[in-house]
Amino acid sequence: MSLWILLIGTVLSVFAQKAGTPEELDAKVEKFLKENRGHWHDLNVPYEDGKVLFNLILKNNYTRALEIGTSTGHSAIWMAWALSKTGGKLITIEIDGGRYKAALKNFKKAGVEDFIDARLADAHQLVKELEGPFDFVFSDADKEWYTQYFKDVDSKLVAGGCFTAHNVRDGFGGIKEFLAYIRSLPNYQTTIDHSSSSGISISHKKSSATSSR
Numbered sequence: 001m002s003l004w005i006l007l008i009g010t011v012l013s014v015f016a017q018k019a020g021t022p023e024e025l026d027a028k029v030e031k032f033l034k035e036n037r038g039h040w041h042d043l044n045v046p047y048e049d050g051k052v053l054f055n056l057i058l059k060n061n062y063t064r065a066l067e068i069g070t071s072t073g074h075s076a077i078w079m080a081w082a083l084s085k086t087g088g089k090l091i092t093i094e095i096d097g098g099r100y101k102a103a104l105k106n107f108k109k110a111g112v113e114d115f116i117d118a119r120l121a122d123a124h125q126l127v128k129e130l131e132g133p134f135d136f137v138f139s140d141a142d143k144e145w146y147t148q149y150f151k152d153v154d155s156k157l158v159a160g161g162c163f164t165a166h167n168v169r170d171g172f173g174g175i176k177e178f179l180a181y182i183r184s185l186p187n188y189q190t191t192i193d194h195s196s197s198s199g200i201s202i203s204h205k206k207s208s209a210t211s212s213r
Contacts, residue, residue, distance in 0.1 A: 020111070022085070028111040029081045040074045042099055045140065045166060048196040050078035053138060056162060056202065062136040063088030064158075068123045068149055069141030070094035073103035073110075075166075079138065080112035090116050091130065093123045093141075123149070132156025140166040143173035147181050159208045168192060169199025 020028075037047050045053075053075060057065065063086050070076055070092040080090050094100040100120045107113040119126060123141050127149055135158050139149050146165055157163060163182070168175050169192070182203050183190050190203040 025081075025084060025111055029077065032106075032110040033077065036074075040072070042102075043069070043071045043140075044074035046196050046198060049166065049198055049200060050075055052193050052195060052200055053164070054078045054082045056164070057082035057088075057136055058085060060136075060160075060162065061086050062162070064132070064134045065090040065136040065138070066127075066130070066132075066134045066153065067092040068127060068137070068139045070100065070103045070118060071140070072099050073106040075138060075140065076103065076116055076118075077106065077110045077112055079136075080107070080115040081110075084112065084115050088115070091119065092116060093119045093121055093126055095120075095122050095141075127152045130156065133158050135161040137161075137163045138166070139164065143167065143175055143178075146174055146178035150178065150182060157205055159205055161205045163188075163203045163205070165201045165203075167198050168201040169194070169197065 033047070033050070056062070057079060063083065065079055065083060065088060067076055067079065067090060071094065076090060076092045083090055092103075094103060097120060100118065104113070104118060107116050107118070124145065132153070133156050134153065137153055137157060139146055141149070150163060153163070165178065168179060179190070179201060182188055182201070187207045188203045188205055190201055193200045193202055
């Protein structure tokens, strides 16, 4: 029996060393994000927008997140960092193989890979197939598809959840149509965060009632 207890203790110790403490993870992620702050390209969000996503998840204690459009992982790292604190996990979808591979490396370097389920896939199809439920969604893929992404995920988003979308300030590529549509829904309340030049729409789902539109 003592040998068995010793073995269990060894396994738990190894796991703890691998996972690290929350404080150690915080330090690792923060260091990675600060060191790479000016190096994100390939359609990644700005640093300030990553903080917006982080704060939204943390403030509302979201745990089941979906990202449409990973790029090389900047926004996903911010979200996964927040989810590490709420006990949640992120599913993120990227269609480009090169960006997907780069994102996987960045997740590991930042120390958040255990909180991310990264998918190499066409979001047009995969978003329809995902079962959910989700309580937080971030859309940052092809803008002309924003309305359809929202329609595909709406029934899987729980009441109290939040659908966010990136680059809404310029109004190009279907953004106006998307904002007009989601603002027309009585069970959603939409605001725009202007803390960066990109603009993030934040739509809180007040109830599960669906629109006839």
